[in-house]
Each structure stands twice: as structure tokens, then as C-alpha cells.
Amino acid sequence: MTPATPYSPRSDWKPPRYRRLGGYVMTHKTAEQWAARLLGEQLEPEFLNCATQFINRRIKQHGLRIRTVGEERCTPPCMIVTQAAWFRGYMDMPALDIPQFVEGEREKRVKAFLQEQGVEDFEFQTYLD
Numbered sequence: 168m169t170p171a172t173p174y175s176p177r178s179d180w181k182p183p184r185y186r187r188l189g190g191y192v193m194t195h196k197t198a199e200q201w202a203a204r205l206l207g208e209q210l211e212p213e214f215l216n217c218a219t220q221f222i223n224r225r226i227k228q229h230g231l232r233i234r235t236v237g238e239e240r241c242t243p244p245c246m247i248v249t250q251a252a253w254f255r256g257y258m259d260m261p262a263l264d265i266p267q268f269v270e271g272e273r274e275k276r277v278k279a280f281l282q283e284q285g286v287e288d289f290e291f292q293t294y295l296d
Contacts, residue, residue, distance in 0.1 A: 181257035184295035188236060189250035189268030191281060193289040195242040198222060198233065201286050219245055229280065236294040246294065247281065249273050256295045267293045 193201075195218070202218040203210050205225050210218065219233045226233065226247075235243040238258060250268045270291050281289060 184256040186296040187252050187254040188296050189293045190246045190248040191289040192244050192246045192292045197288045198245040
């Protein structure tokens with residue numbers, strides 16, 4: 168009887184990422200603070216991960232959506248998505264190899280909306296999804 172060989176994934180394999188997303192990125196803490204302002208009360212600790220859902224309920228009437236982006240699991244950054252495109256990339260792909268989106272007219276309107284909402288700590292970025 169031969170001993171079992173432990174499973175080890177290929178070291179050169181990188182999970183694929185098929186879309187580029189562009190938009191305004193903020194920390195999860197900033198999104199939590201925004202959600203609390205929209206609700207008019209502090210979020211309870213068990214609802215902190217629902218901040219993007221609370222925000223989406225209020226901003227969908229403006230044709231916007233917020234979602235988490237990136238590979239971080241605990242408190243991932245959040246993005247107001249303004250642009251998206253198909254792309255053949257992979258996890259941890261160098262930023263220099265990813266075509267970057269450019270801010271346009273839509274982004275100017277979204278930026279003004281965020282400032283009206285009292286959101287100050289955000290920047291335009293491109294992420295793979």
C-alpha cells in the first residue's frame with residue numbers, strides 16, 4: 168500500500184479575474200460612517216458588514232451602486248462603481264499590467280454626489296473583479 172500524497176496546489180496558478188471595475192474607492196470604515204449618517208444612527212457591531220447594503224438602498228435611485236472590491240477579507244475597500252469592462256487578468260496582477268480607467272463626466276457627477284453626502288475620503292481607482 169502506497170502512502171497518501173498530500174494535496175498541494177500548483178504554485179504558479181493564479182485565480183482568474185474577468186472584469187475591470189473603475190470608480191471611487193473608500194475604506195470600509197468610511198462606508199460604515201456614511202451608512203450611519205444615512206440611517207441617522209450608529210450601526211451596531213453585528214451590522215457593520217451590511218454597510219454597503221444600507222447605502223445601496225439609498226443610492227440606487229441615483230443609478231449608483233457600492234460594493235466591496237479587492238482581495239482583503241475582513242474589511243475590504245468599497246467602491247462606487249462608475250465603469251466596468253471585460254478583461255483577462257488574474258489575482259494579484261501587477262497594477263502596471265492593468266489598463267486604468269480615466270475619470271470622465273459621469274465621475275464628476277458622482278464625485279459631487281459623494282461630497283454632498285458628506286463622504287470625503289475617497290479616490291478614483293481601477294480594480295480587477
